[in-house]
Amino acid sequence: MASTAAGYFRRLARRITTDVDTLDAREMSETSEASGAQRACDCSRGEExxxxxxxxxxxxxxxxxxxxxxxxxxxxxxxxxxxxxGRRRIPGIEPGRTIRVHGRLAERDGRKVLYNPEYELKCTS
Known part of the structure; x- marks a missing residue:
C-alpha cells in the first residue's frame, strides 16, 4: 500500500511540475492516436x-x-x-480549431506539408 501512495504522489508531483505545453502536447497526441489518425512524427514523404x-x-x-x-x-x-x-479564406479554418486532414504528404524546406488536403472540422466540447 505504501508503494501505491508513493506512486500516486510521484505522478501528482510530475503533473504539477510539468510544463502546460508538454501536457497539452501529450493530451493531443493521445486524442489523435485514439481517433485512429496517424502520428505526424511517424508519417513519411509520399505516404497518404x-x-x-x-x-x-x-x-x-x-x-x-x-x-x-x-x-x-x-x-x-x-x-x-x-x-x-488559390484560397484566401476557408470558413472554420482558424487558430485553435481541431481538425482532421487527409492527403499525400510532401516535404518543403525540410518540413512536412499537405497540399490541398481534405479536412473535417471537429467539434470542441
Whole structure:
C-alpha cells in the first residue's frame, strides 16, 4: 500500500511540475492516436496520411501566381503545414480549431506539408 501512495504522489508531483505545453502536447497526441489518425512524427514523404490536430496558426500568403492559405497543424508529436492553393479564406479554418486532414504528404524546406488536403472540422466540447 505504501508503494501505491508513493506512486500516486510521484505522478501528482510530475503533473504539477510539468510544463502546460508538454501536457497539452501529450493530451493531443493521445486524442489523435485514439481517433485512429496517424502520428505526424511517424508519417513519411509520399505516404497518404490522416492526421488529427490543432491549428496553431493560419495565414494568407500572397505569392506571385496565386494566393495560398497556410495553416500549421500540431498533433502533439510534430507540426504539419497545410497549404490550400488559390484560397484566401476557408470558413472554420482558424487558430485553435481541431481538425482532421487527409492527403499525400510532401516535404518543403525540410518540413512536412499537405497540399490541398481534405479536412473535417471537429467539434470542441
Amino acid at each position: 496520411v490522416t492526421v488529427l490536430g490543432r491549428l496553431r496558426s493560419v495565414e494568407v500568403c500572397p505569392q506571385a501566381a496565386a494566393a495560398t492559405l497556410e495553416a500549421e497543424l500540431f498533433d502533439g508529436t510534430e507540426g504539419v503545414t497545410l497549404v490550400w492553393i
